[in-house]
Amino acid sequence: MPLRTHLAALDATASLYPSRPVFKVPKLASPGSDEIEEWSSISYSQFKSDVDLYAKYWARTLAADGLPPRTTVGLWYVPSSAGYIPQLFSLRLPNPDVVYELLQRAHAKALIYEPSFANTVSDCPLPTHVALEVREEDVEGAVLPPREDPVNGDDIVVIFHTSGSTSGSPKLVPCNYTWLDAMISKAYHTTKPKNTGRQDVSVWMGSMCHIAQNFMLFGSIQHGSCTVQPTKIAFSSDELIDMVTRCGLNRLNQFATFLATQLRNSHHNPKLLGVLQNLDEVVYSGLMLPPDDERWAYDKEILLRNLFGNTECGAMLLSVGGRGADTRLLQPIEGTDYGFFPLSSASENKSEHVDANSQLLELVILSSSPDCPDRSLRNADGHYHTGDLFLELKPGHYIARGRDDDWIKSENSLRCDTKAIEDNVRATCGDLVSDCIVVGNGRPSPALFVEPKVDVSPEVLKRxxxxxxxxxxSRRYLHERITSAEFIFVVAKGTLPRTATKGNIRRKAVEEAYRAELDAVFGMSF
Structure with missing residues (x-):
């Protein structure tokens, strides 16, 4: 059986359901307005036609630069359909020096950029092309590149980047055709409609520069479903109600932080609560829901489902779903081959996750699993160790219990290496700070708590x-940065909660102890 691709899935569905809407996009009443005048539909046939149009344009444009097919080009979908390997850059990584380094590391030969970045990329060492709207007359005489079934499953098809920085920049996440075929298979099972008698309608989850929305779109396209593009990823409860009313939304996909806001709003909004209760499925990912919000959802019989994944492997585990005590337990998605292995050594952070008598297991993606990431990302044993910890509550059923490292996740579920920030503070401010800790799980950005070494005012120390x-x-993603003194908290020496054995500061305990202060500075309640 040939390996499947996202382009083959689009071709098949566009042939089967040409007039079905693949996307619904908002048309605002006026520029700068929040009022949505209408939701416009884009059909599968139109989407395929647009992909083909841009494929012709970019195939001709990049070939004119002397770039043969399967050259890596900095940007998905269109370069992919034009026969090139897209390297996707998030707009949350605005430092051009880091982008250039990543392009060089991936041996990219060109960069396609968003028009607003024209001045930023003026010194790019590679040929650049602005991503403008393409018209039919722009491709007159151009030929659509042939789309052949992939022959070698090890050939790279797309390059993502880790959502957090290591040693000053993200890591490359090269993905091959075997991996892509596994994503398409897993996405099919994850997004299967509950009612095959109607078209499923879900909502955009995040940036196409990251795996989450790519994964959901892989599944949606296979089922001929529709995806609504909201005005922003953290859309309001009123907009959610509007999408249900005017777009027929029946399946909600959101990162946990944003879903928690919807659940809290439903406490005092009966119409919103009714909308949530009538959805076929409410899928959340990225982080665990706060316990109070999870209890509220189950008490109100909202059909929650937790999707656990990462950039390197896409979705890996899916909760049982439905109603009842075991519905939140996670299971590996069909067609995968995973191991859940006891930690090789006792972790001092274990008490942060679970009772000391419980056995924590690390999720390991075995080399035999088709979604196992590129060899450059695997451990010496040939497998991919996720660092994610679980408890097995009954055979084959798990519950997440954090990570065995110093990474946290921001509100949009992108990762942040807290230890790297702390190490930098100790290296650059060792004469000012006696100890520090970085927190911010589920927040827009991290916050730094410091115990001072010098007798100066907190304001002077922060500056x-x-x-x-x-x-x-300056080299980090926006969600990893501390760029303002308001996100630095100065506390008395020795007051941050510590472990009993080594005296290390306890990250989770700091989050809890200073929750009110964090809520105030971030302007949110979490």
Whole structure:
């Protein structure tokens, strides 16, 4: 059986359901307005036609640069359909120096950029092309590149980047055709409609530069479903109601932080509560829901489902779903081959996750699993160790219990290496700070707590720290940065909660102890 691709899935569905809407997009009443005048539909046949149009344009444009097919080009979908390997860059990584380094590391030969970045990429070492709207007359005489079934499953098809930085920049996540085929298979099972007698309608989950929305779109296209594009990823409850009313939304996909807001709003909004209760499925990902919000949803019989995944493997585990005590338990998605292995050594952070008598298991993607990431990302044993910890509550059924490292996730579920930030503070501010800790799980960005070494006012200390760490943070994703003194908290020496054995500061305990202060500075309740 040939390996499947996203382009083959689109071709098949566009042939089967040409007039079905693949997307619904908002048309605002006026520029700058929040009022949605109408939701416009884009059909499968139109989408396929647009993909083919842009494929012709970019195939001709890049070939004119002397770039043969299967050259890596910095940007998905269109370069892919034109026969090139897209390297996707998030707009949350605005530092051009880091982008250029990543392009070089991937041996990319060109960069396609969004028009607003024209000045930013003026010194790009590679040929650049602006991503403008293409018309039929722009491709007159151009030929659509042939789309052949992939022969070698090890050939790279797309390059993502880790959602957090390591040593000053994200890591490359090269993905091959075997991996893509596995994503398409897993996405099919994950997004299967509950009612085959009608078209499923879900909502955009995140940026196409990251795996989450790509994965959901892989599944949606296979089922001939429709995806609504909201005005923003953290859309309001009123907009959710509007999408249900005017777009026929019946399946909600959201990161946990954003879903938690909808659930809290439903406490005092009966119409919203009714909308949530009538959805076929409410899928959340990225983080676990806060316990109070999870209890509320189950008490109100909202059909929650947890989707557990990461950039390197896409979705890996899916909760049982439905109603009842075991519906939140996670199971590996069909067609995968995973191991859940006891930690090789006792972790001092274990008490942060679970009772000391419970056995924590690390999720390991075995090399035999078709979704096992590229060899460059695997451990010495040939398998991919996720670092994600679980408890097995009954055979084959698990519940997530955090990570065995110092990474946290932001509100949009992108990762942040807290230890790297702490190490930089200690290296640059060792004469000012006696100890520090970075927190911010589920927040828009991290926050830094410091115990001072010098007798100066908190305001002066914060300004000095910001000045010294500025260069380090300039290279990081927006969600990893500390760029303002308001996100630095100065507390008395020795007051941050610590472990009993080694005296290390306890990250989760700091989050809890200073929740009110964090809520105030971020302007949110979490």
């Amino acid at each position: 000095d720290i910001i000045r010294r760490i500025r260069h380090f943070h």
